[in-house]
Amino acid sequence: MKKVLLSSFLAFGFSAAIQAQSSVGSANEQKNAISEFPFMEIGGKLNGKVSTSEIENGVKNAGDTSNASRILAPDCATLVSPANASVGSIYNPVLLRWTKPSGTITGYDLYIGLHPDALLKLGTSNTTGANVGGTTPDTTYYWKAIAKSPSGDAVDCETWSFTTMSTLDPYCGPIASFSISPMQAITFVNFKANVEKTSSVTADTPHENFKDHIFKVEKGAETTISVNSNTGTGKKHYYTVFVDWNQNGNFNDAGESYFTTTPYFSNLGSDGVDASKIVTSVLAVPEAALLGKTRMRIKAVEAPVNGPLSGDLSNMTSPCNNAAPAIGQAEDYTIEVVPKGSMAVDNVNKSNVSVYPNPFKDVLKISDIKGVSSIMVSDVSGRKLIEAKPTNDLNLSQLKKGIYIVNIKYASGELKSIKVIKE
Structure with a gap:
């Protein structure tokens, strides 16, 4: 029986880190494995007493009904993100979010697993969000958050699913430490004489993987990069770009970072949709760039209109993480370096087309x-x-x-x- 280790789960408000194994087997096997966890009785507690009767389908049946004064269980929390059945979610960690139902809520029991009928309880969160580590790329997960109250736990709450993005290997990431509430997404990226890539304004993934989208640039030549993003009203995004020109699997070498110092490449007050808000800057491809395909990463970091602060600069200059809390997004693409002159707009030598x-x-x-x-x-x-x-x-x-x-x-x-x- 295949086992997947979900280790070092860290959640906002969790009482402790949880380490457990999720066995991918029958639903009954999973239910037996987690039967020790506390469940509410149907309809809520009766006189504050919890019976020890049989647990079935994750619900404890009431056994002591003496002097019963029925108190209704809370409503279910509303799951927010990742969106149900979404594909391309960030992994390790993945940010799960939900909203509080009405009434007095004391916490949320969080469950996740590889099958909707075999969810593993990770722990109890005191807030409406949790960062869950140990998740892997190209994997579908199922999860739910059960609201808890003095009268019992919510019942019959829905289970959502999400599929994580493909691996960024051998490059660092994904970058999880971007605030996405509300999402301030990159929505448009293009290079001169290429086909642009557009993405959703309402994306809920802090780091998106578009490595299947290829931009061509010429070795040793200048090109232009155009970007747009949802900055929010009156706010400013600062864009930084990282390209692995020597194809060694990282962005750490000299000449592989762009716009990390003044003059900055920025965008003010864009909704991410208005084409007039697309901004363009020059990007020089080194003479030493190797021909062929390699990786590019672009980051959008919100910072003060008058200029980024020290924490913002730390985030802007790092291709792998954020040293301080940040609002924005990162995206990965493929760059194909071609010989100089092969992309000239008047060059049609490879075809008779005119x-x-x-x-x-x-x-x-x-x-x-x-x-x-x-x-x-x-x-x-x-x-x-x-x-x-x-x-x-x-x-x-x-x-x-x-x-x-x-x-x-x-x-x-x-x-x-x-x-x-x-x-």
């Missing part, structure tokens, strides 16, 4: 769409404006006069980017 006329007025013609999977038009900052199916006649009449990038994506994964001018 676009004309250029400049154009309303319709842009594409000479060859063989093998093309999609066509995307962006502005010079990399913000996607139009996405279309393959066509020889691309109608861009809705665009204003200006300079745009036409990104032709092939089924092979190759991307051709061509600069065009609309008159």
Whole structure:
């Protein structure tokens, strides 16, 4: 029988660290393993007396009904995050959150396991949140929080599930020490002549893993990075970027950190959705960067509008953790370093494709769409404006006069980017 060790569980308000083993077997095996835990009787305590009758399905049946004065059990706590059935949650630790029901609540019994009918009690929390360690990547967990009151424990409360994100190995992380209530998420990331990655404003994961999304940059050349995030009204995010240019599995080497000192790369008062709030900065790729795919990490850290304080700077400069409490988010991506000059917007040597006329007025013609999977038009900052199916006649009449990038994506994964001018 496979055993999974859930060790060193630490929870906000827990009376003590709990160490236990969760056996992945039948529900009855699990129930027997945890039958020593205190359960409430159906409908609440009777005269404050708890019987010793049989425990069944996690509920203790009342046996002593003398002089009974029925007191109702509390309502169930409302589970908040990770969202039910969510995929990509942070692991080791994972932050579980719920809200207090009405009435007098003395604590919450927290349960977690690998099967909804075989949950392990971790302990009792005095607050509405818990950091649970010992969780592993690419694993589905089930959990619930049972409200406790002087009259008994809540019954028939729902069980939620979440699946943890894929591993960040060999890189450090995930970074758990970001406040996510409310979530201040990174919502847009792109590099020049690439396809952007957008993500939810309401994400409840402090560190998201988008390593399947690839940005191409040229060895020894300057590029631009564009970012947006949900800073909150009147608040400011400071962005820092870390890239493993020598592909040695960490971000610790010289030249692998960006925007950790003045001038900072920041964003003020964005809701994470308004495209006009996307900010762009220059990022220089070292001549020594190795060709091929490697990892990039971006952090958004909330700090005072007038400039980050010492604790903020510690958080901004560390790719692996936060030295002080922080509000913001981290995201991981893949960077592919390609030879210098291979991404020039007018370079179409690898294909006979051409676009004309250029400049154009309303319709842009594409000479060859063989093998093309999609066509995307962006502005010079990399913000996607139009996405279309393959066509020889691309109608861009809705665009204003200006300079745009036409990104032709092939089924092979190759991307051709061509600069065009609309008159």
